Amino acid sequence: IQGRGFFQVLTPDGSRAYTRDGTFQINADGEIVTSKGFTLDPGITIPEDAQSITISGDGIVSALQPGNATVTELGTIQLADFVNPAGLQPIGQNLFLESGSSGSPLTGEPGLNGMGTLAQGSLETSNVNTVEELVNMIETQRAYEMNSKAIATAEQMLEFANNTL
Structure with missing residues (x-):
């Protein structure tokens, strides 16, 4: 995702979670799932005989099938955005849940209403x-050592002053 937004996925208990992890694959039922096996929501099923699959920047999933000169549109990946994404509750495995501080999800197609766009075959780099x-x-460690030595020196000076007076 280039910009704002989260993919919506279904957890095994049927609840909806949110992720920016776009490493999708196809499960045995032909559904698009995350690398951890969570189904994309809304679900998109890829035909068994699909030869190539593409995802456009605006989220349209298409496949080329044998005997068909044109690509078949299979569905659109929807994104969710939040008023306060930092308020999402992390539950592990790159998943987040909606919380009171995140606000309710605002869903829509990539590239519209402030949502980010999708880039197939790209990785989001670390910040x-x-x-x-x-x-x-290293700088912090050196500053700590210097402060520690300054305190030790001040303590020695006070001890010397106490002993000589």
């Missing part, structure tokens, strides 16, 4: 720069 964070950690 953490590892090298920068390691440098920050």
Whole structure:
């Protein structure tokens, strides 16, 4: 997803969860599922004989079938957005649940009403720069050591002052 939005998936107990993990695959029933096996909601079923599957930026899932010169539109992936995405409740496995602080989901097609667009075959990169964070950690550690030595020196000076007076 490039921009705002979450994929909607169904958990085994039938409740709806939300994820930005778009590593989809097809299960034995031909349904689009996440890498953990959660079914995309609303569900889209891929025909067994589909030769190639494409997902457009606006979420339209199409497949090319043998004997058919044109692609068949199978459905549209819907996204959900929240007033406060940071308020979603994490439940593990890259899944989140709606909460009081996140607000109710606003669903729609990718690319419309502020929703992000989809990019097939792309990976969302991390928002953490590892090298920068390691440098920050080293700087913090050095500052801690320096403060620790300053406190020890101040303590020695106070002890010396106490003993000589």
